Amino acid sequence: MERQRRKCRRIAGLAAVLLCVLLAGCGKDAAPSYTKQGMDAVAALDYEKALTLFQTAEENGEEKRLLYRGMGLAYLGKTDYEAAITYLEAALRLGSGRVENLDFDINYYLATAYYKNGRMQDAVKVYDAILGLRPEETNAYYLRGCVKLAEGNFEAAQADFDTAVSQDPKNYDRMIRIYMVLEEYGYKDAGQIYLQNAMKENEKSISDYDMGRICYYMGDYENARSFLERLKTATDYGAALYLGRTYEALGDYNYAASIYAGYTEYDQTKAEIYNQLGLCRMQLGEYQSALDAFQTGMNIEGNDMMQTLKFNEIVTYEYMGDYKTAAALMNSYLRSYPDDTTAKREYEFLQTR
Secondary structure, three states, X not given: OHHHHHHHHHHHHHHOOOOOOOOOOOOOOOOOOHHHHHHXXXXXXXXXXXXHHHHHHHHOOOXXXXXXXXXXXXXHXXXXXXXXXXXXXXXXXXXXXXXXXXXXXXXXXXXXHHHHXXXXXXXXXXXXXXXXXXXXXXXXXXXHHHHHHHHOOHHHHHHHHHHXXXXXXXXXXXXXXXXXXXXXXXXXXXXXXXXXXXXXHOOOOOOHHHHHHHHHHHOOHXXXXXXXXXXXXXXXXXXXXXXXXXXXXXXXXXXXXXXXXXXXXXXXXXXXXXHHHHHHHHHOOOHHHHHHHHHHHHOOOOOOOHHHHHHHHHHHHHHOOOHHHHHHHXXXXXXXXXXXXXXXXXXXXXXXX
C-alpha cells in the first residue's frame, strides 16, 4: 500500500497536473459556458462528464482552443495519452503565432502526456523550448530532470535539479520532491545531499515544520518528532500529517492514528489525513475503521487522492475477506486507471479467489 501511495504521488508530481480553470468571458448573470462546466468537471475528476461537456461546447461554437485544451486534460486524467496528445497539439496549433501564457500552460501538459506515453525525447524537447523562451522557469528544470532521470541519464538530471535549487533555494517542497524521485530511481544518497544542504545553508531561517519534515525524509525520526511536536498538530495540517507519519515510521501506529483522528475533529476536508488514518487502522487490524476512513476521504469533493483511496479501499475489502466486492471495485478501478500494473496483478489474484 505504501509503494502504491508513493507511486501515485510521484506520478502526480511528475505530471504537475495543476487543474486550473480558465474562465470564459461571459456576462455577470449568464450561465457558465460548456467549456467552463467541462473544466469544473475535470477539476472534480469526472472526466467522462467533462468530455461530454466539451463536445457540447464544440457543437455550440465555443472557442476551440480552450475546449481542446480541456479535452486534452480530460484524456490525460483518463490515462488515454494518445488522445491527450492529439487535442493538446491541436490546441497549440490554434495559437495566434504570438507566444502567450496559455501556450506555456498547454506545453507543460503536453510534455506530461509525452512522458506518460513513453515519448521521453519529445517531452524533453518541450521543456527545452519552454526554457529557451523562459530560462527562469524553475519548474521546467525540475520536470526535465525527472524525465531525464526516467531515461537513465542521472548526470543530466542532476544538472537540472541543481539549477532548479539554485534558482529557488528555499523551496523545500521542490527539494523534497527531488529527493523522492531520486530515491525512487535508486539514487537515495544523492537525494539526501539536497536535504542536507537545505538544512545547512538555511539553518537560521528554516522553520520547525520544514526542519521536521526534512529530518523525516532523512530518516532522522527522533529529530523530526522533536521539531514537529513544537507545532499545533490539532489544527496545523502539515504538522499533523508529518508528525503522524513520523510515529508510523517509529512503529507507533496507535499514536499516529490518534494524531490524524484528532486533526479530523478540526478539519474534515483533508483526504490525505483520512488516507493515513486508514493505513494506520489497517496496521492495527481495525479493518472496518480503516474502510470508514478511506471512504470518508473519497467523499471529499475535488480531492486529489482518489486513486490512492480507491486502491486502499479495495485492499481493505481483501483483508476483510470480501473478495467479491474487492474484485468488483478493482474492475471499476482499472477502467479509470488502466495503466496501473500493480492493480492489474492484484485483479488477477482476486479473480482466483
